[in-house]
Every structure is written in C-alpha cells, then in structure tokens.
Amino acid sequence: MDRIRLEDKERWSTEYKIDKPVLEGSGVSDSYDAWAVDCPFVFYHKDRFYMMHIGFDGLGYRTALATSTDLINWKKEGIILDRGEDATRWDHVGAAGSWILLESNDLYELPRLKKLDNKYWMIYHSYPEYGYEAGGAKMGLAWCEDDSLLEWHRLPDPIFTYENGGNWEQAGLYKCCFVEASGRYWMFYNAKDQSEWPWTEETGAAVSDDLINWTRVSAEPVLRTQANTFYSQYVSDPYIRYDRGAELWVNFGFGFDGRHAQGLLAVSNNLTEWHIGSEPSIPVGALGQLDETHAHKSSVLYWKDRFYHFYCACRPAGPDDPAIIQESYGEFRCIALATSVPIEERSSEGER
Template identity: 50%
Template sequence: MNKSEVEKYATPYKLGRPVLTGSGMKGRFDSLAVDVPFVFFHRGRFYMTYVGFDGDGYQTALAVSDNLLDWSFQGVILGREDSDRWDRIGAAGTWILKQSNDLYELPQLKKINDRYWMVYHSYPSPGYEEGAAEIGLAWCEDENLLEWHKLAEPVFTWKDGDDWEKGGLYKACLIEHEDKFYLFYNAKNLTHGAWAEQTGAAVSQNLLEWTRFDHNPILQISVRQWDSKFVSDPYICRDGDLWLNFYFGFDGVHAQEGLAFSADLLHWRKHDRPILESGYIGSLDEIHAHKASILYYNDVLYHFYTAVRPYQDGDRTGKELHSFRTITVATSKPVE
C-alpha cells in the first residue's frame, strides 16, 4: 500500500481540544481519566461509549452528541459490582456489534436475538490493569442503551491461549461477516514487566464459542520500528473489497495510529508509517495518539482517539497518573 493510497484515510486536522474529559471528582467512575472511545449513530443522534478510570479499575459510560464535537454524559452502563463475579472490579466496554462494516456508512447497531451486544474486558485485581484480563459480553434491549446485562462468565480467555497472549487480553472488536462472527483482540505475553502486545483473531457461529485463527497473532510487532512494542486496539471496517484495521503501534515512548489492510480478514499487511502521529511538545497528544474509533459523516472522516500528554496545573484529571488522558478527534477536513 503506497502513500497515495493511504492518504484517503488521513485525518491531518486535529481538533486540539478534548471532546470528553474525566470528571476529576473523587468517587466518580472517571475521576482520573477517560479512554477508549467507540462512536456510532443511533435513533437520530451520535453516541459514544467510553471508559473511565478511578484508580481501582475501568467502568464504561455512554455520551451523546448532535454534532460529533460536543458530548454530554448519559450514564454509566457497565459499572462495578459488589459480588464475587469474575468482572467485579469493572468492565471496559470497547465495541457494540454493528449493522454494517462499511467505512462510508454511518455505524449503527445491530440486534441478534432482539438484543444489542457489547464486548468488554475485565481485570481480576484493583489498580491500573492489574492481572490478566478476560473478555465478556453484555446485552441490551433498552433503546436508550442505558440498561446492560453482563453474561455470567467470560466468553474468551487467555487461559486456553498461546504464549503470546498469556499475560491477558485487551480491547476487542466484534464484527459479523458472511454469517460468522469475528473477534479481533490484542493481548500481551506477560502480565508484568516489559511485555509485548500483538493482535489476534477468533471466529464463532454463536458469539459464545470461539476458535482462534491458526496463525495468530495476525498483526505482529516490528523490530526497531514505531510499533516495536505494541500492535494494539484494532478498529476493523471495510472499504469496498478492502478490509482496514486502524490500530495503534507503540515503540516504548509514543503510541501512534497505524493502518493495516486485508482481503480476507485474517491475512494482514501493515502500512510502514503511522497515519496519525503523536503531537508536538505541549500539545494534547504530546505522548500518545491512539485507540481509534472511525466514522464518516457529511464527506468528513472523523478519527476519534485517546490523547495523552504530561499533566499540567489546572488539568481536571491526571495529577495522580502524572499524565492527562482524554478523548479527542482528528478529521479529514477542518470542522471547527
């Protein structure tokens, strides 16, 4: 894939300000940070699921917008539970099954058995991503998308995986194609220390029983390159016969957005350079520009992502983490 063919997916116009920020309020689910946007269109409005961090774990919330730039909190939809469940620490919702995988169609939700389905992951211990996470499913019949029900057990786990994923599972992307469900996920080889994150795939007929692709990981790290440590957080969509994976790469210093291409969803080729780079010193994404959610609307490609820079006096969140982590957007054309 040469540079000219990649340019159609470029979003060089960074908004430069957050579209969603954590509350900074003790006791709130998002007191320390927000992360991992997933943007879609539902009943005439734009919605975003996103993750909040409060020091103990992740919880998932819903926001709404009429213009894609100004967002209003609606409620926590996957919260913490006082129980002995496997996901009692919290649940990081990352994807809801969509009607279409087409890049140029507004992403709208699809029901299976009269229910919407969300994929999430959960860590076993309190703290920042403590322990090896597993993946679960939650369902919703409520058209306001505020009442979600989590299945009792994980549907996908590192416990029966290969060495590259034994450290736990991260963000998953769930799509349907030709009467099969595909789960794309990133995982790490170690729970602690200098781990590597790479991306794998699994296939299912029923959302509950998954078979890993024989040649996982399908996207691997590259030695001494911008994605030498992580190849993570897949966002899969389709442009004609070409499948796209907006992922992020990490070299130990900066996380930046990349793009990979496939004809069959299982064999992928990466573009050799980031398509959305971390920013200049002092910018919103000085440290990281990563974790994509992609939407095309009114002839503009919107690339939502998590931006990270060092904490500054006056930031609502981030002092405890020594970095300000927020959600922003870059676009193919100026929008503000």
Template identity: 45%
Template sequence: MNIDKFKTPYKYPSFLLEASGEKGDFSRFGIDIPFVFFHKKQFFMLCTGFNGIGYQSAFAVSDDLLHWKYRNLLLPPDQEKRWDSQNTGCACLLKEYNDLQHLPVLKKFQNKYWMVYESYPENGYEAGAAQIGLAWCEDDNLLEWHRLGEPILSWKDGDEWERGGLYNTCLIFYNDKFYLFYNAKDQNEVWKEQIGVVVSEDMFHWKRICDGPLLTVSENGFDSRFVSNPYLVKTDNKWVMFYFGFDNLHAQEGIAWGKDLLHWIKSEKPILTCGCKGEIDEIHEHKPCVICYNGRLYHFYCGVRKARQGEKNSIYGEVRGICVASSEPFEE
C-alpha cells in the same frame, strides 16, 4: 494501497471528553477507548473511565460529533463474587454495517444488542490478566444491560503470547460469522502487545483459527512493542484495520489492509502522529475509532499530554482524554 485517503491531518484543539479530577467520578483519572455510532437520531460514544481503583464505562451523546455530554453509566461493579465484579471496560458493540461509507449503527442478534467488555481481576490500572465478556440489552434506549455468567474468551485457553491478558476488542459480523479481534499481552510486566482473532457462528462459542498473533510488532518500527486496539472497516472491496503502535516512547496510530480478515499488510509509518509539545496528544495518540459523516472522516482517539502543576485529573504525571482528527479543517 494508497493510504492518503485515510489520513486525518486536522486535529480538534481541545479534548472532547477528559478526566474530571473529581473524587468518586468514574472518569476521575482518565477517559479512554472511544467507540462512536449513530442511534435514535443521535451520535453515541462508548468510552471507559478510570477512577483510581477500577474501570467503568459510559455512553456520551452528541449532535455534531464535537460537543459531548455523558448520558449513563454501564455495568457497575458487582457486589457478588463474579469473575468481572471488580471492574468492566466496555470496548465495542455489534454493528450493522462494516462499510466505512455507512454511518455505524447497531445490529441486533437474537433480538438483542450486544456489547463486548473486558474485566481485570484486581484493583488498579490494568491490574492482572483481563478476560473478555459479553453483555446484552433488549432496551432500545440502551439503558439496561445484562452480563453473561462467564467470560467468552480467556488467556487461560490461549498461547504464550496471550498469557498476560486479553482486552480492547473489535467485533465484526461478516459472511454469517462473527469475528472478534482483540489485544493480548505476553506477560504482566514489560510486556509485548499484539492483535489476535477468534471466530464464532453463534457469538457464544469462539475458536482460535491462527497459529499466533494476527498482527505482530515490527522490529525497530513505530510499533516495535505494541500493535494494539484494532478497529476494522471495509472500503473499495478491501478491509482496513486502524490500530496503534507503541515504541516505548510514544503511541501513534497505524493502518493495515487486506482482501480478507486474516491476511494483513501494515504501513511502515503511522497514519496519525503525536502532537507538538504542550498539545493534548504530545505524549500519545492511540486507540482509534474512524467514521465517515457528510463526506469527511472523523478519527477519534485517546490523547495523552503531560500534566500541569496543580491539575487534579492527572495520573502518573499525565492527563488523558478523547480527541478527534478530521480529513478536513474544523471551523473556527
């Protein structure tokens, strides 16, 4: 397949949203995992922040896809001793359209909106083996969300390649079935990360249908250690999966394609690469969300750069935020 039409070589020069550095803020040390959709005449972005202890997600809104303001926080830490009481990182929502040429809007199922999230069992940055949960909302303003009582997918039921935890999902409804694509790591330290899939007819009971990961790492490739964060669309009667690869130095965006949801061919080279020294994505650019609006592609991702002296919003010597690249130049 010719992947040139999916390339977005023009990068917006500044973060759309970035770590705040403010004590007590949900995004003090990072903002991550963009998921963009259109709702009630506005663009929404689902994103996840890290405050130094745990994760919480939020909606941001925009009129032009470039200037964003936070709107409301989601799924706050629970005082009860639930499986997900420590933190919640919301990754995606159920969409109405899979076609890249349609703006993504939300789909209702059982008269509710649905959001997939992961929760880590310990305080800290990706601390412990995460499990995947489901939350629902009947409010068209997307303000009041409710969690199911138990995880819908756990590493405890998986194979060896999943034993380090599951997270960062993409939920697809196609041919009367739900498909949930997810990241899995094989252990908690120096792990390998790959993409799996489960299928459901009711969104509550899920079945693994593949022997092993669906998308695997490539020896000596840009994705030699991680192949992660699937984001799927359909175009020209083919499925396209954006993801990121990591080779122990940099994370960069990749692309795969297939005629169905279970058989994929990966491009050997990344479709979007890290920036030059000093740019906002000089270390990593990863975790894709790609939409088409007014005939141009917008490729949202998390960019990571080196911290500068005195910055309060850095962690582990890095600053991370939400970025965007496009198929056409941005106006100055």
C-alpha cells in the same frame, strides 16, 4: 499487496487535529471518570451520535455513554457497565466496554447498532485486581433490550480467556472489535505475552457462530510487532471496517515503540493476512499538545463528506487539568478528534 498504496493511505488520512478534548475526565472524587476517560467507540443511534467510553477512577474501569448531534460537543449520559457488588464474580473490579455489534462493516455508512435475538450485544473486558489494568483481563458479553442503551445485563461467565491461548497472549487480553464476514462473527483482540515489563502486545483473531463460543483462527497473532518500527513493542486495539471502494479491510489500530503510542493503519484482503503502513496514521503531537505522549485507541466514522477520527490523547499533566492518572506519573488522558477536512469553527455549546 506488499505495502499500503500511497493513494489508499491518503484516502483515510485525518491530519486535522482539534486542539481541545472532546471528552475529558471530571476530576470529581468517586465519579467513574475521576482520573481519566479512554477508549472511544462512536456510533449513530435514534437520531443522535453516541460515544461509549470508559472512565478510570483509581480502582478500575467503568463504562459510560455520551451523546452528540454534531460529533464535536458531547454530553455525558451515565454509566452503563459499573463495578459489581458481588465480589465472587470474575468481573467485579470493573468492566471496560470495547465494541457493540453493528449492522454493517461499511466504513462509509454510519455505524448503527444491530439487534440479534431482540438484543444489542456488547463485548467488554475486565481485570481481576484493583488498580490500573492490574492482572490478566478476560472478555465478557453484555446485552441490552432498551433503546435508551442505559440498562445492560452481563452473562455470568467470560466468553474468551487467555488461559487456553498461545504463548503470545498468556498474560491477559485487551480491547477488541467484532465484524461479520463469510457468514461468521470475527473477533480481533490484542493481548500481552508476559506480566512484567517489557512485554509485547500483538493482535489475534477468533471466529464464532453465536458470539459466545469462539475458536482462534491461529495459535499465532495475525498482526505482529516488528523491530525498528513505531510498532516494535505493540500492535494493539484493532478498529476494523471495510472500504468498498478500495476493496480492503482497514484496521485503525495503534503501534507502540516503548516511548510513544501512535495510530497504525493496516489493510487486508481476507482478514487473516495484514499489511501495516510504515508511518503512523495519527502521529504524536508537539511539546505541550494534547497528544504529546500518545495518540491511540481509535474510533473512525464518515459523515457529511468528512472522516471523524476519535482517539485517546495523552500528555504530561498540567496544573489546570481536572483529571490526572496518578499511577502514570501525572498523565492527562482524554479523548481527542482529528478529521480529514478542517472544521473551521468549534461551537462553544454543549458539554465536553
């Protein structure tokens, strides 16, 4: 398998973009989402859809939940991982939730949470300094017993760090995902090679028997950048599910070429050898559209014969935008949605 077959690429296509955010920052001072929302992770729990997401308030990331009954209209429910009061902790600046352990890898099943030792388990990353992704991030594990999913507890120490990794990850880690395969847990994560721009971000893999002790599959990345492509600078933010019909693992990640971040599609038979599509799966939009600058950081699910592809959309800020990332020269960053089948009407009910 030296490339993604055309018929496979089309089976995962989500070309119909909704032209309004499904979730956006509040712009309210001191709120978790004062400047932006980012990094959706969508799942089904207790008869509702949930979107774990992060907000940026100018100091760091904080993790929150939103709920929906239709995947279109979302209501913010509250913060689940906040800034810590203990300045001696490694994660006191903030916590960015990436993934919660799921019952199944199946792309065509609704993603439902799995309990292990009567707990739900979330992996998150945290940066050591205040500011926008300042310093090298490490990964931690949090757990929750309550089905409301609003009260999470963090393990005291990181479970995965960059210090003992390869040269390609020596400047810090980013978001990741979990899958279960061959009787083990697999973590896919991206990391950067140096702290000063231009750095490179690539995706690596590690395995574990208990979610706490991890061993890298290789000293090298399993998904690498390639010159003269839309992923020449980054291959980042893996979101991996299994397509039983195609008999392939599918990664809805993103690539970056130094100008635009765009959705990336990669497939694998064995989780270690990956083949990346030559064209973006979610391309950036035209001038003035939500994703004019970036279309990246995916969360994908299948419901009622339609793929819903949530992603982070970015464009230059406008005068009416409620939340703006000042450190990115006036960027509007929100969570957007693309689908495999058009949604004819968008209800005005509910909170966006």
